Amino acid sequence: MDSISEKHIENSKFQIILILILVSLTFLLAIFAMGSGSSSNLDMLTTLKIILGLENSNDLQSAIIWELRFPRILMAIVGGAALATAGxxxxxxxxxxxxxxxxxxxxxxxxxxxxxxxxxxxxIVSIPELAIVANAFLFSLIVVGIIIQLGNMRSISAESYILVGIAITFIAGAIVSTMQYFATDAQLSQLAHWSFGSLSRPTLIQTLWISVFLICLMPSAMKWSWDLNALSLGGDDFAISTGVDPSTTRRRILILSAFLTSIVIAFTGLIGFVGLAAPHMSRLIVGNDYRKLIPCSAVFGSLLTLFADTLGRTLFAPIIIPVGIMLSIIGGPFFMYLLLKNRGVNS
Amino acid sequence: MSKILEIKDLNFSWGNNHVLRDINVNISPNELVAVLGVNGAGKSTLLKCINRILKSDSGSINLLEQDVNGLSLIDLSKKVSYVPQSVRTSFSMDVFDVVLLGRRPHISWRISEDDRDKVSSTLRSLGLEDFSFRKFDQLSGGERQRVIIAKAIAQDSSLLLMDEPTSDLDLKNQLETMKSLRKIISNKDAEKSALIAIHDINIAARFADRILLLHNGKIFASGTPREVLTKDNIAEVFSVDAEIIDNAVFWPGGSDSLRVIIKDEITSK
Structure with missing residues (x-):
């Protein structure tokens, strides 16, 4: 084999090892998070033994680990992965x-x-516990559906999709503001609380169902890796020259991304920044080859969300800071760093 | 092999602006055809219509006796590769991975050893081996252009469409790149052809088997460089006064010993 080809294979192997290291870190953090909180703090070894059933735990410990911490940790891992993949x-x-x-x-x-x-x-549903979840899920898909339909009516560019998205954001924001203006204090409080984004809202059963859906959806993203490489490197004309149909590919990817995002935020409320920051952090590790970027982003998304949530639970325990706020605190400075870095490149 | 490309009565408009009018072009295997014309003559539009980046208004384009509109984009990109004037990058990749995108029409997901070796040999043939693992966005304009040419060559298609492939290259790299292309096209075993939109008349004269001179959306002249690059044709199309020196210079490896010296613009006819 040619020496350049060998170097390419070596680079790929090294990047895969880095992804596996991230997976290991996420696993360790998950064990740490299972044992940490405002009460019943356990060291990692004891926690691991309890999880594996090698050590007997009392009912309280067991309830805290499996009923309180496990659902939100699973939600952090799966939700973070889904949002980062969508990003x-x-x-x-x-x-x-x-x-x-x-x-x-x-x-x-x-x-x-x-x-x-x-x-x-x-x-749209008669079950009160699922009223907000169902509405949030459906409305977010309707909005994306409208944007994609506008794209179908006339073959609009990638920039136009973003601009239409921003316009619809303003319109929806205005309607929400109008409702807030007429809302009671209790309703305002509930709406504000929803918008913070929290991993504690979904129940264990809901989290398991969400996980099944997301784990089924996420691998399908991988099949567009090559198309995304072409589109992200050189735009539409370049992509066409490698056999990619930009309009069709873009539409399908936007629909998948919308599903990944909606399923998570319908249950958790708004969780921002992980979808922006995790892919960029992953690019620093594996570059822009989507065959590696998608899995790396998913793992980084899990790690980042789990880290933010664990920090939010333990930093001012027993007060829990919602993960959406913690991610913004971590993600905000990173976003500014990106802007400054991009300004340097473009100027 | 029969014709690689057959274009019949091709028309294309941007709104009311009729860019291409009744274009007829045939390209045989092992032919390098240059398209010349002023800015806006329709050179890039012609290439984009062949590659289905743009949809023509009427006429037919057959590639290896198949209508391009009847081909899937994947099948089309196996038969034709395209070098755009410039590539606007949003996210960068290693040069190796950019050239590897040329193999994308041939692979489903997994990269084979042959694909990697094809990329390596293409990088070496264009003298790009030292750039293999540098980031594409950190290269100069000329280096990027050579990488995109390498990607098109690695695509291993029958027809290469190139839109001003030497516009950003220095003099040495212009010659080296065109010589590499000429060598690929002249290889009788491979039966490849190229259609290259270009501004440099002398590069076209030296390396092209035939020249298409586009003027106001029509083919104004077509033939060998000696037939097309006449003083009158150049004056009519480019509005410049030129001196044609025939057999004045020996071009090693060139297909025609013709040289055009542009003297001055023609301000009034």
Whole structure:
């Protein structure tokens, strides 16, 4: 084999090892997180033994680990992976490093749905516990559906998708603000609390179902790796010259991204920045080859969300800071760093 | 082999602007055809119509006796590769991975040893082996252009479409790149052809088997460099006064010993 080819294989192997190290770190952090909190702090070895059933735990310990911490840790891992994957997919198919899963109006659609349920009491399902979740999920998909339909009416560019998304965000935001203006204090409080984003909302059963859905959906993103490489590197003309249909690919990827995002934020509320930051952090490790970037982003998304949530639970324990806020605190400075770095490149 | 490319009565408009009018072009295997014309003459549009980046208004484009509109984009990209004027990068990749994208029409997901070796040999043939693991966005304009040419060559298609492939290259690299292309096209075993939109008349004269001179969306002249690059044709199309020196210089490896010296613009006819 040619020496250049050998070097390429070596580089790929090294990057895969780095991804596996990230997986190991996430696993260790998950064990640490299972044993940490405002009460019943356990060291990692004891926690691991309890998880594996090698050590007897009392009912309280068991309940705290399996009923309180396990669902939110699983949600952090799966939700973080889904949001980061959606972010990587959207950045690639729209060819824009500043895009995140919430850019195309998914967040504003979800907020609109939640506001309809909380303020107007309107819901598409009759089960009260699922009113907000169902509304947020459906409205966020409706918003993305409208944007994609506008794209179908006329073959719009990647930039136009983003601009239409921003316009719809403003419209949905205005409707939510109008409802907030007429809302009671209790409704306002509930709406604000929803928008913080928290991993403690989904129940264990819900989290397991969400995990099954997301684990089924995420691998399908991998099949577009080559198409995303072409689209993200050189834009539409370049992609066509390698056999990629930009419009069809973009539409399918946006639909998948919308599903990945909606399923998570409908249950957790708004969780930002992980979808923006995790793909960029992953690019520093594996570059922009989507065959490695998608799995790396997913793992980084899990790690980042789990880290933010664990920090939020332990930093000011027994007060728990919602993961959405913690991620913004971590992600905000990183976002500014990106902007400054991009300014240097473009100037 | 029969014709690689057959274009019949091709028309294309941007709104009311009729860019291409009744274009007819045939390209045989092992032919390097240059397209010349002023800015906006329709050179890039012609290449984009062949590659289905743009959809023509009427006419037919057959590639290896198949209508390009009847081919899937994957099948089309196995038969034709394209070098755009410039590539606007949003996210960068290693040069090796950029050239590897040329193999994308041939692979489903997994990269084979042959694909990697094809990329390596292409990088070496264009003198790009030292750039293999540098980031694409950290290269100069000329280096990027050579990488995109390498990607098109690695695609291993029958027809290479190139839109001003030497515009960003220095003099030495212009010659080296064109010589590499000429060598690929002249290889009788491979039966490849190229259609190259270019501004440099002398590069076209030296390396092309035939020249298409586009003027106001129509083929103004077509033939060998000696037939097309006449003083009158150049004056009519480019509005410049040129001196044609025939057999004045020996071009090693060139297909025609013709040289065009541009003297001055023609301000009034």
């Amino acid at each position: 990587a997919l959207m950045q690639g198919c729209l060819g824009n490093p500043l895009v995140s899963p919430l850019t195309l109006g998914v967040a504003s659609g979800a907020a609109l749905g939640a506001a309809f349920a909380i303020v107007l009491g309107f819901s």
